[in-house]
Amino acid sequence: MSETSTTPPMTAIGISAAPARRDIGLGRRYAAERRFRLYGMAAIGFGLLFLFLLLFSVVSKGYTAFQQSMITIPVEFSEQVLDRNNERAANPQKLMTANYPIIARDALARQLGVTEGDRATLREISGMISDSVRAQLRDIVVADPSVIGTTRDVTFLAHGNLDSAFKGQIDLSVDEKNRKVSDRQVGWMNQLAESGVLAKHFNTGLFTNGASSRPEAAGVGVALIGSLYMMLIVLVLSLPIGVAASIYLEEFAPKNRLTDLIEVNINNLAAVPSIVYGLLGLAVFINFAGLPRSAAIVGGLVLTLMTLPTIIIATRAALKAVPPSIRSAALGLGASKMQTVFHHVLPLAMPGILTGTIIGLAHALGETAPLLLIGMVAFVADVPGTPLDPATALPVQIYMWANEAERAFVERTSGAIIVLLIFLILMNVGAILLRRRFERRW
Amino acid sequence: MSMSLLLLIVAAIGVAGYLAGSWRARGLAGGKLSNLHSRPGYYGSFVAICAMIPALLLLLAWSIASPIYIQSTIRAGFPESVKMQPEATQNLSYNMISAIARGLPRMTQEERRALAEDGASARTLLAAKGVPLASEPEPYMVQSAQDLDRATVASSLWRAVLVIAAAAAGAFLSFRLIAPRLRARNRVEGVMLGGLVAASSIAILTTVGIVASMLTEAAHFFNSVPAWEFFFGTVWDPRFAAAGATGSSGQFGLVPLLAGTLYIGFVAMLVAVPVGLFAAVYMSEYASRGFRSVVKPLLEVLAGIPTIVYGFFAMATVGPFLRDISAQISGLATGNYASFIQAQSVLTAGFVMGIMLIPYVSSLSDDIITAVPRALRDGSLGLGATRSETIKKVVLPAALPGIVGALLMTASRAIGETMIVVLAAGVAARMQLNPFEPMTTVTVKIVNQLTGDLEFTSPQTLVAFALGITLFVITLCLNIYALYIVRKYREQYE
Numbered sequence: 001m002s003e004t005s006t007t008p009p010m011t012a013i014g015i016s017a018a019p020a021r022r023d024i025g026l027g028r029r030y031a032a033e034r035r036f037r038l039y040g041m042a043a044i045g046f047g048l049l050f051l052f053l054l055l056f057s058v059v060s061k062g063y064t065a066f067q068q069s070m071i072t073i074p075v076e077f078s079e080q081v082l083d084r085n086n087e088r089a090a091n092p093q094k095l096m097t098a099n100y101p102i103i104a105r106d107a108l109a110r111q112l113g114v115t116e117g118d119r120a121t122l123r124e125i126s127g128m129i130s131d132s133v134r135a136q137l138r139d140i141v142v143a144d145p146s147v148i149g150t151t152r153d154v155t156f157l158a159h160g161n162l163d164s165a166f167k168g169q170i171d172l173s174v175d176e177k178n179r180k181v182s183d184r185q186v187g188w189m190n191q192l193a194e195s196g197v198l199a200k201h202f203n204t205g206l207f208t209n210g211a212s213s214r215p216e217a218a219g220v221g222v223a224l225i226g227s228l229y230m231m232l233i234v235l236v237l238s239l240p241i242g243v244a245a246s247i248y249l250e251e252f253a254p255k256n257r258l259t260d261l262i263e264v265n266i267n268n269l270a271a272v273p274s275i276v277y278g279l280l281g282l283a284v285f286i287n288f289a290g291l292p293r294s295a296a297i298v299g300g301l302v303l304t305l306m307t308l309p310t311i312i313i314a315t316r317a318a319l320k321a322v323p324p325s326i327r328s329a330a331l332g333l334g335a336s337k338m339q340t341v342f343h344h345v346l347p348l349a350m351p352g353i354l355t356g357t358i359i360g361l362a363h364a365l366g367e368t369a370p371l372l373l374i375g376m377v378a379f380v381a382d383v384p385g386t387p388l389d390p391a392t393a394l395p396v397q398i399y400m401w402a403n404e405a406e407r408a409f410v411e412r413t414s415g416a417i418i419v420l421l422i423f424l425i426l427m428n429v430g431a432i433l434l435r436r437r438f439e440r441r442w
Numbered sequence: 443m444s445m446s447l448l449l450l451i452v453a454a455i456g457v458a459g460y461l462a463g464s465w466r467a468r469g470l471a472g473g474k475l476s477n478l479h480s481r482p483g484y485y486g487s488f489v490a491i492c493a494m495i496p497a498l499l500l501l502l503a504w505s506i507a508s509p510i511y512i513q514s515t516i517r518a519g520f521p522e523s524v525k526m527q528p529e530a531t532q533n534l535s536y537n538m539i540s541a542i543a544r545g546l547p548r549m550t551q552e553e554r555r556a557l558a559e560d561g562a563s564a565r566t567l568l569a570a571k572g573v574p575l576a577s578e579p580e581p582y583m584v585q586s587a588q589d590l591d592r593a594t595v596a597s598s599l600w601r602a603v604l605v606i607a608a609a610a611a612g613a614f615l616s617f618r619l620i621a622p623r624l625r626a627r628n629r630v631e632g633v634m635l636g637g638l639v640a641a642s643s644i645a646i647l648t649t650v651g652i653v654a655s656m657l658t659e660a661a662h663f664f665n666s667v668p669a670w671e672f673f674f675g676t677v678w679d680p681r682f683a684a685a686g687a688t689g690s691s692g693q694f695g696l697v698p699l700l701a702g703t704l705y706i707g708f709v710a711m712l713v714a715v716p717v718g719l720f721a722a723v724y725m726s727e728y729a730s731r732g733f734r735s736v737v738k739p740l741l742e743v744l745a746g747i748p749t750i751v752y753g754f755f756a757m758a759t760v761g762p763f764l765r766d767i768s769a770q771i772s773g774l775a776t777g778n779y780a781s782f783i784q785a786q787s788v789l790t791a792g793f794v795m796g797i798m799l800i801p802y803v804s805s806l807s808d809d810i811i812t813a814v815p816r817a818l819r820d821g822s823l824g825l826g827a828t829r830s831e832t833i834k835k836v837v838l839p840a841a842l843p844g845i846v847g848a849l850l851m852t853a854s855r856a857i858g859e860t861m862i863v864v865l866a867a868g869v870a871a872r873m874q875l876n877p878f879e880p881m882t883t884v885t886v887k888i889v890n891q892l893t894g895d896l897e898f899t900s901p902q903t904l905v906a907f908a909l910g911i912t913l914f915v916i917t918l919c920l921n922i923y924a925l926y927i928v929r930k931y932r933e934q935y936e
Contacts, residue, residue, distance in 0.1 A: 032828070032830060033829060033831075037728060039720045040723055040725075043718070043719075043724065044720075044721045044725070046717050047717060047744065047797075047800045047801075048741070050797045051740065051741070051743060051744055054752070057759045058751065058754075242641075244640075244641035244642070245641040245642035245645060246642075248639055249642055252638060261646070262642055262643075265649050266645045267921075267925060268918060268921055268922065271917065271921045272858075272918070273855075274858070275858065275860045275885050275888055275889070275910070275913070276656075276858070276910055277652075279652075279656060279888070279892075279906065279907060280652045283655035283656065283658075283907065284651055309645070336627065336631060337631075338631040338634055362746065363746075365748075366747075366748025368749065369749075369861055369885070369889070372889050372892075373889065373892045375893075377893050395750045398754065399753075399865075402754050402757060402758070402865060413754060414754075414758075417750075417751050420748065421751070424746060428746065
């Protein structure tokens, strides 16, 4: 009895059996740890998911914009239609106002084998051809009036609705009345596609055309030129001014209240909403200085002011990174302070400065809000010859197309966004490569 | 003489001065450059600077002063009957005169004479030269236009003569000054330093320009609409700017716009803050180097995407998706497939803006969390805390002031954001609490009031500047307060 009563305490205190563990909530705490980690992962996943969704939705909507349906058919430049009374020699205006869409329609009808049709049929046929065919055929005839009376192959744009249908973007199961293409047109479309008359080509017009109310003829050409002008102005103004300002602040400025004020100022300017710069541009450059509205030069100036703080901050960081020993060595050899900075410090800081500048330019390229206020929301169909002519910019063109209701413009909008993103990617990759290639570690 | 040709001539004189100055310095050195105070190039630059800078300053002053002077003399020559008219009418008359004057140089002598004798055909005559006029000009206008044309031609001639003379004189005088003892380098460097100072004062000038331009335009606005009606008005209904009529002003209440701005900003912060903070914590405390080096740049891509792209994403993808899914939900719940979320809504705009703000929150907080000293973490871990406990109880409290600063900066970005709300928030200025309905913001209304035809006299246009200065002050206060907090915090560990 005594043996059995004494043994359990022995084992409990001493050698083999584990003590009953006190519950200090370790399992709960580890679970909390795992949950916390999971939240972090989920947050990153959420961000990346939406990055992916954003890019996917843009690309999936927009990649088709780089292709355009075209119709290639023999068109008879019928004298009967264009110049019935043969008065073009006397009156050159006649050729400008002739009814060109008719000959395109007739050519298409002949191709489709529709020999005689009522008005509704003919209207449906001309509904398959872009209105831009008028200008296209007119240019052919005006350039060479001898084509009248002959027949030659012409390639022209299909109408935006037919283009959407041909790319499979129109739901054909919807009732015929509620969609933009009729069943008959779809039938003709398939017929044309089989015979190779209707085909998709690379859409060069997207990069060369200006604004148009017809989606199939609209392009970002004018916007690209306008953006190019503005980027040049921003580069030419903000790089020297920004570098000069940073050199003064970093290398020469005495530490006093004024330079403190400038510093605080620059930091705040970097955080001012971009739309405020638009108001500044409108009040100062357009209303006060009398520069033209919608011109690339005003946009360039506004974006310059907006980009300056970014460039100044980047340049100061780059100058700060150059070790003081370089300066001491130059000064010790008798260089003046100015020579030290311009001959030694600045060249060493150049890669950092250029990287900052490219990133600032990329921001300026994507900026829309200030440009809306200075009137760049303009319908500009002609390529601007100088920065003083009315122009538009790539992001503004996107904004204008985003407000259009037609299905074909959604595709164009996404296509223009892809073009913009490609430019931004190129600039950022360039900045990264520049940094990799030239950056020095001291 | 045209401006660009004049600039070219001045530049040519500058280059010639540079070459001549350095050549003369070399000559004076007599083959031994150490006889000179500065290197020859500095003497050349000295001459070029003396030639170009006074000439360019003169050109600038002339270009600003001469149009003002000409306008005032022409206006002084107006007939008394015209001078009696109100200021705005006189401005219109002057604009017409300058339009006619623009057409004059394109005419031949006979056409000019015909114009002077017979004012009646002026409009058709000018239209043929590519100068459209709004109405038939009065006889005195043709006379004034000819005066204006003569004055402009004379002004441009004198400008050219004086500027070239100034450049030549500067070059000549400074060339005469060149001597071995001339401290050319110091003088050139003095000018360079002046240029650097001027460049850095542009930052100040920009701020002054923003404040001054918006204050003056807003002051015009407050002349026609009382300030308290603007700041405390609860109805936004600006009406259309009726041409000429100043009496037809609508109601300009800021409160509904501000409510929409803050509401949408709040929704955006609701998305961005938890996601951004957790991402920052994970990246700074848990993630391996490799993971971090891939994911951090990827998240920062979100910050590099232009806001117009987010706006389009919200309008074309997120909005319709929310609308359709809400229709499905209400259909399942009540059997009535009507969407309760509108395509343009506070939720759509706020959510997408939140996604845009994630990288701002995460990279700012990441820097701040990383700056918390290692020793604090080691102490906590050594006492047996798990990593998440260390983060929650030690790291985050230490980083809190900095994080609050970062969040304030992010909030100021949310308030000033434009393109997303323009495309996805709607234009109806209403005060309500349902996040599924559209609301509008200050920035949307600035854009709405300023796109289209502008008239710098109507309150409908000027209200945009009052809105702008409000926006500027709000974001400025947020940023200054954020900087203050961040600076104060930073000193703790240094």
